[in-house]
Amino acid sequence: MKTAEILSVGTELLLGDIINTDAAYLARRLAALGIPLYRQTVVGDNPARLRAAIDEALARADILILTGGLGPTTDDITKEIAAEALGLPLVLHEPSLRAMEAYLALVGAPMTPNNKKQALVPQGAAVFPNAHGTAPGMAIGQGGKTVLLLPGPPSELVPMTEESAVPYLSRFSDGVLYSLNLHLCGIGESAAEARLRDIMDSSANPTVAPYAGEYEVRIRLTAHAADLEEAKSLCREMRERVLARDLARHLYAETDTPQAAADAPAWALLAALRAAGCTFATAESCTGGGIGARLTALPGASEVFLGGVISYANEVKEGLLGVAPATLAAHGAVSEETAREMAEGARRAAGADLAVSVTGVAGPGGGTPEKPVGTVCFGLADARGTVTETMHFSPHGTRERIRLQAGSHAMRMALAHLRQAAGRSDM
Numbered sequence: 001m002k003t004a005e006i007l008s009v010g011t012e013l014l015l016g017d018i019i020n021t022d023a024a025y026l027a028r029r030l031a032a033l034g035i036p037l038y039r040q041t042v043v044g045d046n047p048a049r050l051r052a053a054i055d056e057a058l059a060r061a062d063i064l065i066l067t068g069g070l071g072p073t074t075d076d077i078t079k080e081i082a083a084e085a086l087g088l089p090l091v092l093h094e095p096s097l098r099a100m101e102a103y104l105a106l107v108g109a110p111m112t113p114n115n116k117k118q119a120l121v122p123q124g125a126a127v128f129p130n131a132h133g134t135a136p137g138m139a140i141g142q143g144g145k146t147v148l149l150l151p152g153p154p155s156e157l158v159p160m161t162e163e164s165a166v167p168y169l170s171r172f173s174d175g176v177l178y179s180l181n182l183h184l185c186g187i188g189e190s191a192a193e194a195r196l197r198d199i200m201d202s203s204a205n206p207t208v209a210p211y212a213g214e215y216e217v218r219i220r221l222t223a224h225a226a227d228l229e230e231a232k233s234l235c236r237e238m239r240e241r242v243l244a245r246d247l248a249r250h251l252y253a254e255t256d257t258p259q260a261a262a263d264a265p266a267w268a269l270l271a272a273l274r275a276a277g278c279t280f281a282t283a284e285s286c287t288g289g290g291i292g293a294r295l296t297a298l299p300g301a302s303e304v305f306l307g308g309v310i311s312y313a314n315e316v317k318e319g320l321l322g323v324a325p326a327t328l329a330a331h332g333a334v335s336e337e338t339a340r341e342m343a344e345g346a347r348r349a350a351g352a353d354l355a356v357s358v359t360g361v362a363g364p365g366g367g368t369p370e371k372p373v374g375t376v377c378f379g380l381a382d383a384r385g386t387v388t389e390t391m392h393f394s395p396h397g398t399r400e401r402i403r404l405q406a407g408s409h410a411m412r413m414a415l416a417h418l419r420q421a422a423g424r425s426d427m
Contacts, residue, residue: 054085062145083122088124089123178256195245214401284407
């Protein structure tokens, strides 16, 4: 089985000026091809350190993918150092030069002398055309090793990978990797792992791994198989073994794509709303519209999400949501009584079937002995009535973390309500 490494080149990555989304994307594509990825490395634009990183990676891996450093400037050195490491001269690739001239003419940019550098490729390389920029990509096979060079900008790397790199790499694929994520709430990572330790130790395929999230635990099941259906079958069988360890009651979502796993509460709620044909609205105070933003980041949200009110000030709670001044005076903005009227007001204002509200103390200031930082009150209203609850998130968490946890809890609260209404009480 061929193994791979990713080496991302750029001092801007080391400084944190740019988030390395290339590596995450390529890791997912390698997993889909069934090519194990054992290491990711970032190195700056330094010739000696880059050469050392290439030599070390090639000593370990069969396939090395380098990203970045293919531009026209003097600090773009990836291609030159890779060619040096492989002992190959750089030669002019005339089709790339012509394509570069055409691209620059199309965007109205001049062809400068240093652009020609980008049309130089290691002798014998398979060249990947770049329809979205000036730097071609390439692949070099030598001595049982394969080196791919891809441009750094995601707008260039992603289409080049899909159109050229994936077809090239598919020759090394001997199966597929498939991951199923089980998202749990109401249990900690250590408790979940204690129930699964023997399975984790004894099962090599699928692998079972717990991860701590924001107020949730994710159990990732990953199978390697000859085809996707076989891999899915292996994960389904393991799913039953895992949930049988008294974890089924904690399960609130299952995902098998990185996009869904990145925000499982929003993904699961949106799917449940669409399945039930139920419209939804929000009233948000401390989360500041975060729930609405997370839902509308997903395709299809417009089918069920009608809108929300960011009722940060009491005047907005009163004027737009109809919260009674007497309620605010008697109980305060952070109270189940206010959350109740906020949820009812949001449902009424939007004409929604279901609405949730969030009001709390996200910190770092504003807490009191009675309502410390991390205190958040929730309301949920539908045609049958309104329910409320209060959660106490860690006062040591950051403001953003408390807001994120509160939004996730509100969405899980709505999800549980939908499942119970449909006769499903598996939460």
